[in-house]
Amino acid sequence: MDYNPTIPIWVQVSTMLRRQICAGTLSPGSKLPGGRDLAAEYGINPNTAARVYQELEREGICTTKRGMGTFVTQDENKIKEVRTQMAGDAARAYLAEIHGLGLRTEDAIRMLETAEGGKDAEK
Amino acid sequence: MTKLLKYEIKKTWLTKLIVLGITGVAELAFLLGLCLKDSSAGEKIIPVSILTLVMIAFGGVMVIGIQSVLTLHRDMNTKQGYMLFMTPRSSYQIVGAKMLENGISIALSGVFFFALGFLDITLMFARYGELAELWKRIRELLDMFRVEVPITPAGIGAVIFASLASWLATVTIAYLADIISSALLNGKKFNGILTFVLFIALNILMNYMLRALPSGQGITQLVVIGVGSLVFSVIMYIASSILMERYLSV
Amino acid sequence: MLKSEELTKKFGGKTAVDHVSMELEKGHIYAMLGPNGSGKTTWMKMAAGLMKPTSGTVSFEGMPVGLESRKHVAYMSTEPYFYSWMTIRDVGQYYEDFFDDFSMEKYRQLLREMELEEEMKTKTLSSGMAAKLKIAVTLARDASVYMLDEPFNGIDLLARDEIRRCIISEAAEDKLLLLSSHLVEEMEAVADRAVFIKYGKLVEVRDLEEMRLTDGVSMADRYREIYGHTEVKQA
Incomplete structure (x- = not known):
């Protein structure tokens, strides 16, 4: 490990x-x-x-x-809460990275869609 | 203690087996010579094999003592010593097991070689039929050297006891000298020479002390020497254990 | 549990361990760190009772180390030390003969995990196998203190995870493990405390998770901070 x-x-x-x-x-x-x-x-x-x-x-x-x-x-609600929080952290980290490259939030969303599309294309 | 003894035996049995093997070969040669007594080959084999057997008897007892000292030396000065000194056993037990093993080995090998010698002599003169004549010759030889010990079981026993006991004492002196060398003089200049001088000095001391003991003649004198040697061995054992416990680093 | 006070060992004119005072507590795995020759092995040998200090003391649960402590302290030296005539089975028998806390069953299980056969002669073992055997026979004791000197030495990368797992399984609240190593990265997640020794002197004993949390440095970082410039100086 x-x-x-x-x-x-x-x-x-x-x-x-x-x-x-x-x-x-x-x-x-x-x-x-x-x-x-x-x-x-x-x-x-x-x-x-x-x-x-x-x-x-x-x-x-x-x-x-x-x-x-x-x-x-x-307690499924507790798990959901933690999941939301972890996903939120990941999203904020991603945004910070994108902003650090001089791009805007809209760009970040577009990049996500492209990435998702690329993933689909791979399949 | 029995466990320690078991491993001391394991460490030294190979040498003993070799001594035993050589003895066996020489003894076979001797017996072969006896069977061929009237041929010229037999006449050559018998004296050679007798000489060899006598040498092995003395050499064997010596080698057993020397190997014991070498084993102790290896235990104190190589990595294999961790095996021994990490066990929850005191130095008194460790040195005790070594000396006990060696004492028993020396005693047993002494008795073994004597019994073999006695058997061979008996065989030889049973074959030649001049047994009484032989004992007379040996007696004359001893008288020539002014050895005033009667050739009786008691007399012979006393000679063997005294010589084995004094050899054991010499071995224990070597133990003490080696422990002093490994525990106190390790890494110092002239360690080897100092150890050797110490060994000689302790031997002289022992002989001086033995001579100072009130002794009679013949058997009594031999018994006093033997017992004195054993007492001296015990003193060496105690001194060795104390030094090892306090000062030895492996 | 294991305490040294002003512990010092000199070899001739060279001081290998220099007035080291520290107390190691049970329930922890300590990494003892320092470059070769910094005094780790010498400290351990004194704690194992194999070496006598020049001055100072070392004690196990308040008693000076000796006959009694050797019953409870399992020490593994970095050099192979088995008698040359021994097979792997003989090694187990030897420990069984001398240590009440040795379990033959556990020994056999560890041998299986490390893929060692009881019939093998210790003399003919590869260095990796010999290293595994030392660990197996030492961990098969149910001791209070385990001192392993360079447990990862000679053990290939793949087997190290296995060894690490075996060592971790021995840790318990009432036990103390002390592992020395110059392979600092191997010890990072295993140890929870680190003892840094330099030129025979104790630098510090640190709690590793606390150090990561407050200073944001790893054990290896701290190691470089302490020893880095000395290695440059030597070169």
Whole structure:
């Protein structure tokens, strides 16, 4: 696993898990690996893995049941909320990039449509 | 301790097997010579094989002692020593196992070679039929050298005991000298020479002490020397263990 | 859990470890970093009880290291150290004979994961295999402290993930892992704290996630900050 070593590892791993939850790869209510297993799977320190779950729990996207483990929330609205937020972040990052190139928001939308068309053409 | 002993045996068994193998070959040659006694070949084989057997007997006991010192040296000065010194065992146990293994090996090989020698001599003169004559000759030889020990089981036992015990003491002196060399003089100038001088000095000291012991004649004297050597070995063991525990870095 | 106070080791006129005082706590994986010859190995050997300090002390749970601590501290040296007559099975038997916390079952499982056969002779192992064997036999102990000196040395890129996974699986709240390495990148995600040693002196002990969060620097960045200009000077 390659991480950006200048950003806390727990931030990066929790983003990966959050992404999987939003995409539905990890379905609502499903059980997540234990802290040590998560650490081994992602090649990270067990304390870092514990921190990942702490963070996801704080956000309410995961819940830990005593003696049972950590689970993805069953609250679909919560997942939707996180998904919206992550998508919003991605959109803002994209816009910032486009603006940085001296283009306007309209250009950004047009670029998106072209890119989508190009993708279709590839198929 | 038994576990340590087990691995000390494993570290040294190959040498013993080689000594045993050579002894076997020489013994076979001797027996072959006995069978061919009337031919000229037999007459050549017998003296050569007897000489070889005598040399192996002395050499074998010496080699076993020397190898024990070399094994200790390797354990203290090469990476394989980590294997030994990372175990939860004290220096008293580590040195103890080594000395015990060596003491037992020296005693067993001494008894083995003596028994073999006794058997061969008996065989030879049973074949030649002049056994009584031989013992008389040996007695005369010993008298010539003013050895006042009777050729009885007790007398022979005392000679073997004294010589094996003093050899064991010499080996334990080498242990102490080597431990001092590895623990205290390591990396210093003249380490090798100082260690050798120390070894010689301790040997002289031991002989001086043994001579100072009240001793009688004949068997009594031999027993005193043997027991004195064993006591000296124990002192060397304690000193070695203390130094190793406190100062040895591997 | 493992504490050194003013720990010093001199070899002749050269000081390998120079008045190092630090306390390593359980529940963490420490990366011990520094260029070759900075004193990492010497510190570990003193903590393992193999080397006697010139001055200062090193203790395990309040007791000076020695007979008792060796029961609870699993040390893996960077050099191969098995007796030349041993097979991989003999190595396991040796640990079984001397360490109460050794599990033959766990040893066999680790051997399988590392694709080592018990019949192989240690003398004929490739350097990569020998490195894996050292790790397998050390991790098969259920020790309180694991000190692994250069665990990734000699291990090819593909096998490193496997080794890392095995090491991480050993970490627990009541255990302490100390890994030395000059392959800093390999340790970045595994360790949560780093001990930086330079010319035998302790520079600092840092919490890595905190360092990334507050300073935005990685362990490797910090490593370059500490040692970078000295390497230039040497060249």
